[in-house]
Amino acid sequence: MRLVSFLFLGIIAAGNCAAAVNSNQYRAADSTAVRYIGRTEVQPGGNDVKFDWSGVYVETKLDGRELKLRLSDTKRSYFDVIVDGKPAGKFRAEGVDTIVTVAEGLSRGEHDVVIRKRTEGETGMTTFHEFLLPRGGKLTATKPRDRFIEIIGNSLSAGFGTEGLDRSEPFTPENENCNLAYSTIIPRFFDADYAIIAHSGRGAVRNYGDSVRVSEISMRHKFMQTFDEDTLSRWDFSAYRPDLVIVNLGANDFSTEPHPYRSEFVGAYAEILNNLFDKYGDDLKVLCVIPYAISAPVEEYYTEAIAKVGKPGIHLIRMPVDYINSTTDRGAVWHPNYNGQKKMSMLMIPYVSTIMDWPMESKSVE
Secondary structure, eight states, rough: BBEEEEEEEOOOOOGGGGGGGSSSEEEOOOOOOOOOOSSSSEEEEEEESSEEEETTTEEEEEEEOOOEEEEEEEEEEEEEEEEETEEEEEEEEEEEEEEEEEBBBBOSSEEEEEEEOOOOOOGGOOEEEEEETTTTTEEEOOOSSSSSEEEEEHHHHHTTTTTTTSTTTTOOGGGOOGGGGGHHHHHHHHHEEEEEEOOOOOOOOTTOOOOOOOSSSSSHTTTOSSSSSTOOOOOOOSOOOOEEEEEEEEEETTTSSSSSOOOHHHHHHHHHHHHHHHHOOTTTTEEEEOOOOOSOOOOOOHHHHHHHHHHEEEEEEHHHHHHHTTEEEEEEEEEEEEEEEEHHHHHHHHHHHHTTTTTOOSSSOO
């Protein structure tokens, strides 16, 4: 297998698309060929698929030796490629109507291929146009998994800085990777599909560094959106129904002054929870997480919000303030690296197992 280089230099200009005319082609929205997991939207005409949230992924079974993808991006987004369960490179999505090589040099036969967005909505809105099999072959969509987890959060959930080598390293889109965050580690442990609704710096009611107690657009608003960066978009909640929702918010609300009043945070948090039950049903299970980054005594805020909603399926866990090592568990800008994210996952996995009655298998957390 030939791996795709990180900053893939084989991005071909749109003018060279004619070279792929004789290949087998599948429109991006062909549900018999590929399966999308996460918040996506089929564009007018029924061919293209658009998305921007962290962790949106595409699965397919490739019967062939090579796979290319024609796409566009409003800025510069980064993607992982997994072939037959193993990392098989990364590529950059940039520009209008370009072609990237997803995989090449594969052995003959069928291969499981996953393409996952590593970065969050601020890095760009991606549109998949067409899958190309230059040497012929076939794509077949995978079947949905039996379990589904949705994660609502901020930078901790988006994988901000997870590939940073040191806490003093600045953030760049290249060192953000949601595939190394608890938001994907936990679903992998339980073999669950997942959707990540996360934006760095956002809170339930107040965003990081905001000069006001109640921000104009926070995660209580973004949760309702199809796209992270399009405040007018509205998600069709009938597209999927999670078994469990993990809500990991609050670190940004109380990170800097002015902190929201208790009533403001409780109201916003309860609004998120009420919307969850309104959209997914009263039998939904929800795990609320008080982040380790909160040192303020706000646990009663969470319990009040949960009591206000009054649903039996809500559970609460607090991560200890000193749970993450201040040096070895830190990536870029003091955010948890892969090791720190694994520790967070190891704390939550037993809770998820108990809440959902999903067996704890004897396997590593990775």
